[in-house]
Amino acid sequence: MKLLIATIVLALAASGCTTTKPGNGILAPRAYVIAEIQVTDPVGYKDYLAAISPIVEKFGGTYLARAGQTHSVEGPQPTGRVVIIEFPSFAAAQSFEEAPESIAAAKIRHRTATSRIFVVEGSSP
Numbered sequence: 001m002k003l004l005i006a007t008i009v010l011a012l013a014a015s016g017c018t019t020t021k022p023g024n025g026i027l028a029p030r031a032y033v034i035a036e037i038q039v040t041d042p043v044g045y046k047d048y049l050a051a052i053s054p055i056v057e058k059f060g061g062t063y064l065a066r067a068g069q070t071h072s073v074e075g076p077q078p079t080g081r082v083v084i085i086e087f088p089s090f091a092a093a094q095s096f097e098e099a100p101e102s103i104a105a106a107k108i109r110h111r112t113a114t115s116r117i118f119v120v121e122g123s124s125p
Helices: 002-015 042-058 090-098 100-112
Strands: 018-020 027-029 031-039 062-066 081-087 113-121
Touching (some): 042 100, 100 113
Antiparallel strands (some): 062 081
């Protein structure tokens, strides 16, 4: 039975749907920052990208999608770029959004784009 449980835990961890919290070995769901961004000043927006990318990395984030092609299956088509960033946990994603350097970078985004941004917790193991 212990072997079966260990195999399931390892399979879930390898699948990428969970992450281990440091110190306690408990599997926790990853989290995703999902943004729909309408760039209004492409030149100025480059400054935002330069500022935010190292902050994403600092908090363990990985870009999964960045402004690629989109297709609306239901509801209106996004009018701007769609960005999806994966974080190791919901707490990490929130820490990223609330960090002083993220707030400073957001001021650049507010001048150069309009956006809707969500933090979404992934599925539990």
